[in-house]
Amino acid sequence: MRASAVSLAVGYVLFGVAALVAFAAPLWYAWQVSVSDYRTAILQEDSDRLTEVFNRGGVTRLVNFIDERVGLQIAGERILLLTAPTGEVLAGNLDRWPASLPQQSGVYTVPVVLDGKPTPTFVVRTALPGGYNMLVGRDLARYTSVENDFWLGLTAAVAILLVVAVLGAVLIRREVLARIHGIQQTASAIMQGELSHRLRSGGGPQELDALSQTINRMLDQIEQLVHGIRNVSNSIAHDLRTPLAELRSRLEELSVTRPPPAETQTEIEGAVADVDRVIGIFNALLRLAEIDTGLRRAGFVAVDLAEVAAEAVEFWLPAAEVKGVALAWDGQAPLPVSGDPLLLAQALSNLIDNAVKYAPAGRGSIVVGARRLDNGGVELSVADNGPGIPDAEKPRAPERFFRGDASRASPGVGLGLSIVEAVARLHGGSLRLEDNHPGLRVHLRLGTEIVALSAPG
């Protein structure tokens, strides 16, 4: 992490230098071009003026003019030379033509011996009428200092940039490291079980804040899930204790009192029934866990929900009749969906089981319905005329092991609706409990995405 902060800083500096070079290079080029163009223009102008003097007044006039100019000038600043067709020097501050200068007219940069040493010089050679030759030039040395100033400025800029970049990198590194350190500390605290810890957010870079907030929301979710699991584990422990306590006292009583064989047999059968109750709870919990993993989704097939519902109703009909409860199927058909037929049957079976359990004996009535919704989803409903569930308890009814006041006296472990809800969730849907005035109406809605487009084959 430290290394990555350092490389981040180095990268930042390198990037700054590269940007500066990219900025300075065209500037330098533009300066070079414009300065040399400007120099050429000035020298050309000089040369033109001198040519004009020659054209008007001839050689004598030009010689005088040049002598005058040379006399006025600071030595070396301007180079002037006029030669006769014979090559004899007529006027100027050079005693002969520079050695490497070409014979034709034009603009050249050549070394010229000034004050005893060769100096790069920018010159214009002009051929005058009558075979005379003229050279006008300027010593480039005077620009060297300007160039040096440019390079100095550039170096200073690089130095300043380096300082700023290093400083910035150090600050970034410190900020990033501090944030990461904070995240690390929080994560360690959470790993040690203090789930309430949250990352600091605000006062930093926006991106880091957003990240911190996302992580905090994730932590909220995890905390909620862990609490949920804790509650479920507590409920499991609590709900298993009751049948286990009964079993234990039954067995202990048996070993203490040693009743006659017939009674012993009855007690042993009771003990087996107690164990079966515990196994039943475990089976329901395992089934719930199995549904919650979502693995069953891989086994989804095309199912006619109406057929599943009608079969479940047919399955429960004799049991309802025995209790004097009217059980009827009143739904649309067919209702092709994609789903797990066994789980859908189990969910419906749990709902009908509850309805039969709570519908009043002798005058109960249960209606199982199914219809396609406008949004393309499918809804199953089971409505009874039993005591219903108070509004306050409705949201809690599908919770694991939740048992309302009305159901406490009846057999069951409080997992039936949990399984129904898990099945609904697996099918991208939801479970809704409503008042049936009187009684309970349960809606099991399946998500639109699970509805098959084609009818089951």
Next chain:
Amino acid sequence: MKVLLVEDNERVARFVIRGLRESGHTVDHAENGRDGMFLAASEPYDVIVMDRLLPGQVDGLSIIEALRKAGNRVPILILSALSDVNERIRGLRAGGDDYLTKPFSFGELLARLDALGRRTWTGRETILEVGDLRMDLLSRKVSRGSRAIPLQPREFKLLEYLMRHAEQVVTRTMLLENVWEYNFDPQTNVVDVHISKLRGKLEQAPEKPLLKTVRNAGYMLTAD
């Protein structure tokens, strides 16, 4: 029946062996996969009970697959603590004929072994008969003596299963799985209600009772 039990848990094995011997069956016991494989390949058994998690991380399913590959068609009941539907499907795909989840009741195991080991019907018969009860599978008519018995389609399926397993104990779970294809326990006596409704149709005084309740196990259709 000659039964091979491949099971490493000593207590479970003792309980199953004693129960099977008391019911008049011969039992061989293998404590690990290698012995189980050897016995299964060398002796003729009527049925094999195969635990899934065997010593040395051996899965009973691999033994079943090996037996099936070798052409061995003996009925196999898989005994497993893995209750997921997917595991059940894997077990049956590997070549198992039935799948029973631990913990189980001995009555359930015995009934399923009977159903597997005594599977004598071919599936090609057109008439099933138990005493004076007669089922015509083609015309889908049931009669007792000269009396015709009208049945709902599901009742017909229920009776057909009972008749195919006549003289054998059939448990509620077996009925749920085979008649309704419900692989879950409705926790209520729904199956009992269906049976008593069917019994009401089958046995009208003074006819002899046919459909008997076997305590702590299930039902048996018998002519005796």
